[in-house]
Amino acid sequence: MLRGGARRDQVSHAAGTDDRTGDDPLDADQERRVRAVLALGGVPQSDLPDGVQQVRLRLLERTASGQEAPRDVSAWVAVVASHLAMDWHRAERRRERLGERLAALHEPAHPSGEETSLLSLAVAQGLDELPAVQRQVLVLRFFADLPVRGIAEELGIPEGTVKSRLHTAVRALRDRLHENEVV
Template identity: 55%
Template sequence: MRPPVRRSLEDDPSSGIDVRRVRAVLSMGGVPWQDLDDAMQQVRLKLLEQSSAETINNSAAWTAVVASRVAVDWHRRRRRHEQLRQRLVALRAPAVADTLPDPDRDLAMVVAGELDELPADQRQLLVLRFYVDLTVPQIADVLGIASGTVKSRLHAAVGRMRARLSAKGVV
């Protein structure tokens, strides 16, 4: 079954790219059909960014190269998210909690309970930083936001968590 194709993308002569060829390169690169529209937008953005910086002799060939790089990036991003998911699953394994001494287990339970009470965006940052042990630039890359934004949001999340734990008498 052929994936649905938006006619507006194919009928856009102002873009100057062969949309069917780019979609074919992305598909052959392993990008699933449900992600093709997003990948097409990434190709267009990369072409716009590079068009002012370089003189391109063969735009069709260059477009295919950019599309293949976008497909490779898609696979890398998918692999990175899969590794992150596996690390998070490993952290939630019940066998780990059973091996902790009683005071450590109690502390871990209090921290987990307070972590569950935080807003999802703050909880996500704390888990990525302190449980998955990613650096600020890695978190910024995974979430697709600026490092400065990660730092400020992480600071707010740590402060909120510290306040919640001190209210419980843990910190």
């Protein structure tokens, strides 16, 4: 699925060097964020567990190599997840069915009406049509709720570039929704 499949012995070795031996390096909120970012980035539901494991492995490898812990682990895992989603698109070179992604985002505790479902479908289709770099900043800003400065720092690009990509992506998505008479 995603680049650099992890072997069990690598995970065990990395976990053994973690100060929290035996503990999962991702808490439940971080894991949900990773799943959501991957899903919004176009990774099919069936590959989400592998994506979560990749993020977990990278966090363990970072710890095992003696690197300094990320200042904001939640932001770091969201950015890593967005990179994995872009990697998946490059490797697969195909679009997944929209239903899988929507199923990954749908929370059964909050049933949506027909109007909300249509809007969700239209937004997901609009996200599909955006270039990967625009989709990435849009997902990180509005779904992962990272500030522009945080996105710029995590992606290693200027804040102005983040703002420009966000502006262009929002305009394209809005135009798409108006074009289809969704909003």
